[in-house]
Amino acid sequence: MTPQDNLNLHLAESKAKDFLDSSFAAYMDDNDPLKALRDEFVIPTRGEIAPGADRPNEPCTYFCGNSLGLLPKAVARYVTEELQVWGEGAVNSHFKHRFGRPWVRIEETVQEQSARVVGAKKDEVAIMNTLTSNLHTLLAAFYTPTQERHKILIESKAFPSDHYAVESQIRWHQRDPKDSLICQEPRQGESLLRTEDILETIEKHGHEIAVVCFSGIQFYTGQYFEMEKITKAAQAKGCIVGWDLAHAAGNVPVQLHDWNVDFACWCSYKYLNSGPGGIAGIFVHERHATDFNRNRLAGWWGHDKATRFDMVNEFKPIAGAAGFQHSNPSVLTTSALLGSLSVFEKTTMTDMRKKSFLLTGYLYHLLTTEFSTDVLEIITPADPEQRGAQLSLVFKRGKMMDIFEGLAKRAIVGDERKPDVIRVAPTPLYTRFEDVRLFIVNLKELVAEFY
Ligand SMILES: Cc1ncc(COP(=O)(O)O)c(C=O)c1O
Structure with missing residues (x-):
């Protein structure tokens, strides 16, 4: 029906x-x-x-949850608890936390629920940074241009921040976006992209495309791209496929794991209602979990938890998405997300x-x-x-x-x-x-x- x-x-x-x-x-x-x-x-x-x-x-x-979601009442409780713990325990709260959320593992409190929202396994998701920074982090690892395969395929009307990020990544590799960026245009007189046209570009240029990076839902038109189909077609041509889920996370039931997506990132202040500037998320498919030869931007929060505080200068990444973290996360924004995800847990x-x-x-x-x-x-x-x-x-x-x-x-x-x-x-x-x-x-x- x-x-x-x-x-x-x-x-x-x-x-x-x-x-x-x-x-x-x-x-x-x-x-x-x-x-x-x-x-x-x-x-x-x-x-x-x-x-x-x-x-x-x-x-x-x-009607503006696509831009900034409304405040879930639970957020005040979780954030207030963290202020209380900060006030009472100060630095000790990293390890001893009266509400059972020691800051040293605070990101784990939102990992599983976030994974459920985007159809991922827990270890495929890390909650960290903000959206554009995460897109850079993921492209740093997954965009490894070669002479034959150096292009990135995006939408011509991608959100400007994504466009800037992608162009700057291309330049970072001493390449020119004029040669290495393909922007998929709608047909003359149309606003939406046709899947068949995207697939045709992939068919034609796939051998020289390193990364296909679209938004799950287009911010301007609201078009929900056929993610699974596009992922499959691009991977068949040897491309890496990443999705920006800013307008999809918490809006539509994506299945990142089952659709075999390579990587994805999203913000949490839109449909996920975690508040302005909220902490963001990344997805890295489990098949890349132990691919430690892939270059990445490293930071101590991505280092093996057992030895993180030994302060040895030999980076040993955590397997999975957590290995892409850089810094200790913002506790206040993470607990705001925990509050907002508690509503998602009710449905x-x-x-x-x-x-x-x-x-x-x-x-x-x-x-x-x-x-x-x-x-x-x-x-x-x-x-x-x-x-x-x-x-x-x-x-x-x-x-x-x-x-x-x-x-x-x-x-x-x-x-x-x-x-x-x-x-x-x-x-x-x-x-x-x-x-x-x-x-x-x-x-x-x-x-x-x-x-
Ligand atoms: C599709 C898309 N990408 C990127 C961004 C930029 O997000 P941020 O400022 O959190 O990096 C936005 C913000 O609205 C967005 O809608």
């Missing part, structure tokens, strides 16, 4: 007159198996988000995806039935399997900023990407069907005002 068939079925069951009827949204929220999870979050009020808005004590409508990525299909499907249905393509167009794929929570809306006739500011004044939070896109991401952990309905009702009023 498609998500749309499912919605139609629910409409019949709800006895609401149509999808915009508030009783439909109420019915969906009442019957949402994840509804209790919304209470795990601090939802800003309308007055906090948009001073001067009416009904200031009601919750705002938050599964599969159940979140089920709700997400319905919730984003509901948004998609209303946007395509209530507005003409003369006003707005959705560039995110129509196929629910090829997108996550986010939809990217192109507003026509130069009206995007008017609409965006209008939404902001009404305490509806999305984000804008110039020149003409508003991204809206009803994340399944804390968004209600009623939020989607309210968004559409308000958008209709704004469209009537500005178009």
Whole structure:
């Protein structure tokens, strides 16, 4: 059954007159198996988000989890405990910790749960640094250009930080991005990349490509790439395949281990809700776990735990992803992540995806039935399997900023990407069907005002 068939079925069951009827949204929220999870979050009020808005004590409508997830209540507890332990135990807390989380092993407290979120084995994941730094760390190990195989394949519209990182890695090896960077472009007049075109590039240039590095979900269009298919095709040509999961981790149920991905990295402040500048994650497939001949950027936290404090100057990497760590991790951001992951422990990525299909499907249905393509167009794929929570809306006739500011004044939070896109991401952990309905009702009023 498609998500749309499912919605139609629910409409019949709800006895609401149509999808915009508030009783439909109420019915969906009442019957949402994840509804209790919304209470795990601090939802800003309308007055906090948009001073001067009416009904200031009601919750705002938050669609920006693709940029910064809302604050899970558990975060305050975990972070406060660490402050307490710091205050009481100071340096001794590295080894003796009243809550059982000695700082010397703090990253282990989030390793297994993080691995579950990205479909990995525990030792394939390390929680460390931040996203772009991790991409550099992984490319330093996995991008080893040779005369014959020196190219990196990325999307032409990769997030700029990824583009800069990749270009600088190429230069680091005294090569020119003009010769060593391939940017996969969408076809003329299209915004999305077609899998067949990516596969064709791999088929044609695979023998000279060292690394294929795409985002799992494209930040601008919301396109969820066919990760398994692309990984397989590129590896068949001898390429290493890495994924930036900034917009995929905690959003869609990726299976990094089973899909045989070589490496991946992600941040935790978007769908993983660990807070601004939160600690990030890496994945290194277990088949590279003991590949100690692969060059890497080393630091003491990647060194064998048994002898780390012997202070010998002979680097002995830990097997697996942990061997790529450099520094002792930030305890405060790690414990914030622990708090946010405790919410993920109350559900599964599969159940979140089920709700997400319905919730984003509901948004998609209303946007395509209530507005003409003369006003707005959705560039995110129509196929629910090829997108996550986010939809990217192109507003026509130069009206995007008017609409965006209008939404902001009404305490509806999305984000804008110039020149003409508003991204809206009803994340399944804390968004209600009623939020989607309210968004559409308000958008209709704004469209009537500005178009
Ligand atoms: C796809 C992607 N890559 C990289 C980054 C940069 O992340 P950071 O500043 O955490 O390194 C972002 C940030 O939003 C992103 O969306």
